[in-house]
Amino acid sequence: MKKIVVVDDEADICFLLKRFLSKNDFIVETAQNGKDGLALIESLSPDLVMTDFRLGDITGTDLLTAIKSKRPNVPVLIITGYSDIKIAVSVMKLGAYDYITKPLFPDEILVTVKKAIADAESSKDEEQEYTTAVSSGQPSENAKPVRKASSRMKAGYVMGQSDVSDNLFRQVDLVAPTNFSVIIYGESGSGKEAIAQEIHNRSKRRDMPFVAMDCGAISKELAGSELFGHEKGSFTGALQTKIGHFEMANGGTLFLDEVSNLSYEIQVALLRVVQERKMRRIGGSKEIDLDVRILVASNEKLLESAKSGKFREDLYYRFNEFTIEVPALRNRKDDLMLFAGAFLETTNVELGKNVSGFSDEVKNDFLTYSWPGNLRELKNVIKRATLLSDGELIEEKSLPFEIVNYKKLKDLDEEPAAPNVSVLAGTIESASDIEDSKPSLKTVANEAEYDMIMQVLRDVNFNKSKAARLLNIDRKTLYNKMKQFDI
Template identity: 85%
Template structure:
């Protein structure tokens, strides 16, 4: 029989939970403060802990942190009478399996308890029976077990194995079953739309439409028609009735990417629709009832945009029921090669190639580079490198110049002036005439010269092939060679 420890400062709660769970074949021990709860956990090694968020001596957060530091594999359920989503987010980030709000419902408790214990057992069995999967270079990776479930979401997004990825998808799991509007923040290319798609796929609306609209790619004049639709003849050029994104998403989810780019007039109309859950097509008189969950994304803070007058503050507060931060790729380096391997796999299929992995130099370049374009940039780099690669591994010569030389350029302030082996010294433009400090242009030209020479030697000075590998045209290569006196 599985053992459960219940920690709650209300004796009635402890009694009721012990009675109910004991009838369902669990061994239950209770404590009414955090200190006694920790002692109980140490003595009986439970399979699950249920603790109130507010205890007399310590908070549930402090208790959770202590439990996870000592017994990281034991699932912890937080009981709270404060149905506050911020509390839930915090405890989930700290490692809680789930949270339950008072009043307690027996069926909900039993389902959550059984699922938590089953998931913990499955995870433990997976660690014991783990067979290392092939890494992106075709070799086994014995260090880190993969997730129990597939690393790919239904939308094709690679979830990742790292702690940052775990926290991201815990928040997705937390908010997905609700009808909350969600603001998704993240840099360009970080996968905001994929996260929105995943929230939809894990919600009760998953069998209904998911409709995405890039607000930054639509003109001010067309935005209203795209969102709300229009009737035939409602304006010049309206040759037929158009169904808007809200109607298309009815019953499902509407995702508005870069929502801050919408004009003020459209924001006013959008606020009315969000408040009333009704809309009319442009030029129409019939009101259409809406049941649409709205997810929005932005790479800038909407509250800052509201304070600067770019975005309506009342609309911001309508959307701000929950917030998810999609981390930049540079903050997910532990998953870097997992993402790279996934993109290589799909690119091989797309191009009909069989590149198996990456050289050690390429792996180091990927880990050192800052990836300002995030996952989108990584995907495009791998597509280009796969196209240029003839062997089993992607080599450094197939990567763009800025990735191969990124670390050198980044650290140029700490480097002495490089010795020149060609006519490059004449390119120095130190305004102060201080030859002891290299200018940015000097060092960049040095790195560029070295890269061009390396590629030319690799291809035996075949200029057409060198230009392809450098991702420039022949004319540009000739100009560079003339500039550097090659």
């Protein structure tokens, strides 16, 4: 049976997840703070960790970093409120497998947990097969270099049909046949790795390995071993010879995502390899000739990082033979529904569903929303909505609250509250009784809260227990809200 560690400072969440996952044949242990969670992970050696982003004694970022330094191959699922979507996306760049938003849905949890464990096992098997084959000097046809398990673009990249997409892929077509090193810029989740894969697929190296390494997900201590490999016994814990990413990619393409996160020492070693096209494993004496095309990605400008001293300027100029900017999803609205349809198609296959499309309201919501998490966020939203849908189309009720109410929430941020206005149960009572007064912040918030409660109550036929669970509040709070809004 697979082992799971749940870390959450809410005892109810720990209890419910343990009961649900145990019924689905997992061994589950829980902790209510980061310190106890790390101790549990160290002693239990779990196959998966689920942790809330907001813990009392430690942040989700710090906990994830600590987990990855001790158990780099263990997939980590982040539990977060949808209001923390930007944080969740950034945490994925540090090595989290995926995130799950509250309120928690059992079916979604089970699908994500099983997929995370399966991907981790598949990645481990491929790496072991390849390492064994290369170490024996007899790599088999089936031995493949390990690819980043957290990739969200395994089904391929949808090119798009807009002028923005045409311009992007003109650049890909232009640089792909060359051996130029390429810097790929773009926001988190915009598809930088997928663009790197497309460059490789359209190059003369297409039949050779494409190896991806997320530099932001690997600790400073492990980065050298991951890049260059090591010999057995070269340092404490080096129990066997390890093949590094450069060797795996020999003859093909190496993609370094978030390359600016590499330490200064690793940058020095990387510069030598790039210049001389030779390398040695850590602890080794034999020089290995390399024929590797290097593609790098960053969500910050490397020249600015070089000027600030974070990134070596000479390494920047080695990489900067060609530059590609991947546009954010909010700047590709003409392609958005094309992307959404492609993600829906793959999600239907993954979940065994048969959802045919999106309602007009959902399409409008998608085109209005800003998509801070870009393509990764769009795919996760569609995956969640498909899971929750019970008809032929995805309806608004299956979307997160922040997407459905994006325009209203945006207006809250931009418009000042009207003076001399008091609010009661979503109505305005003004001392001056001016009809054209702008609604106050609290008014719009109450209206949004009322709409959300009513939507959920209707969805569950006014079953208040179910509604409270979906709203992530207790029944007493729900009763108080219903009384406040005169429902």
